[in-house]
Amino acid sequence: MTVRVICDFDGTIAEKDMIAAIMRRFVPVQAEPIIQAVQTGEKAIRDGVEEMFRLIPSDRYDDVVEFATENTVVRPGFPEFIHRCGQLGWKVAVVSGGFDFFVHPVIHSLSTPVDIFCNRIDSSGPFLRVVWAVSCDDVCEGGCGLCKPSVMRQLKDDEATRFIVIGDGVTDFKAAREGDYVFARARLLELVRDQDLPASPFDTFYDIEREIADGGSPLYENI
Numbered sequence: 001m002t003v004r005v006i007c008d009f010d011g012t013i014a015e016k017d018m019i020a021a022i023m024r025r026f027v028p029v030q031a032e033p034i035i036q037a038v039q040t041g042e043k044a045i046r047d048g049v050e051e052m053f054r055l056i057p058s059d060r061y062d063d064v065v066e067f068a069t070e071n072t073v074v075r076p077g078f079p080e081f082i083h084r085c086g087q088l089g090w091k092v093a094v095v096s097g098g099f100d101f102f103v104h105p106v107i108h109s110l111s112t113p114v115d116i117f118c119n120r121i122d123s124s125g126p127f128l129r130v131v132w133a134v135s136c137d138d139v140c141e142g143g144c145g146l147c148k149p150s151v152m153r154q155l156k157d158d159e160a161t162r163f164i165v166i167g168d169g170v171t172d173f174k175a176a177r178e179g180d181y182v183f184a185r186a187r188l189l190e191l192v193r194d195q196d197l198p199a200s201p202f203d204t205f206y207d208i209e210r211e212i213a214d215g216g217s218p219l220y221e222n223i
């Protein structure tokens, strides 16, 4: 059996949602209704994120990168959690709807190898343009932006692969439904509880580690 951990970045590894923070810093008035529409599910994530980046002129790209780098706060226990996964032989993939310029610095500071799936920005035109790393496959209903269930299907070694999904928001829900066990906080916790998916809440990565160390955890009935 292979255990794979699919871990979101924004609001999960990083304490805050960096895309929303960037928009609130650079284009607050125009972005707010788009942020709301994505969060309520009225607007597809893909469309919302593309629209918001198109509001920012490319000559501000360096400022955006600097703002994101300075404002990324990592949730406590993350390096220790990744180290623990390495000891257990669990393969971790950070699967983020966010961008290389704020995801890579955090992940590359770890000593354990981790796969990264995230997007990048094309700043060659007059306004910023999102380049999605993984689009929806035929099985997905579409609209994801970076399609987390598609990544999981790519990573599925065989029928014995078990997925632990860690996340916080609406963008993690499709992945959570495909997973065997979920660690959830914030909006994702409400969504997985509504659907009775096997899940535990977490606040820091120490909470997840504690549960991994507990042989009686429902985690082990599901993976």
Ligand SMILES: [Zn+2]
Pocket (backbone or CB within 6 Å): 135, 136, 137, 140, 141, 142, 143, 144, 145, 146, 147, 148, 149, 150
């Ligand atoms: Zn999709």
